[in-house]
Amino acid sequence: MEPITEDQLRGCVAETMKMEPAEIEVSEELYDQGMNSLQLVSVLTWLQEKGYDVSFADLAEDTRLTAWIELLDS
Template structure:
């Protein structure tokens, strides 16, 4: 199953303990508390649940949903 932007936002909010509506697409997620452990859990979740071919480094370089969308092949 392909990832969607909504699913990415929901998963990020889940690991951060936030409401998905409070997670902006263009903000640096490190400013919202996304640390390396939480990011690794997202990478593993998306690999397992969606077959994402993504690495921790790819996502860590630009920790924003809008940057991750094309890397993850997410649909709008």
């Protein structure tokens, strides 16, 4: 499994939220930026398809991209 970069994750999130990657604030909760639970499931599915063993609860606990990168690096 190849590690996911912040830029790749940001791109996935931006595409899911129909935004430009530059519009995503990495240290702000994605729910505060307009993400909904269905979009979170889309990102979760993408991560699981890449081989990451993460759950909805893992991602929903802290929806900042910086937190997700830490989670995926651990």
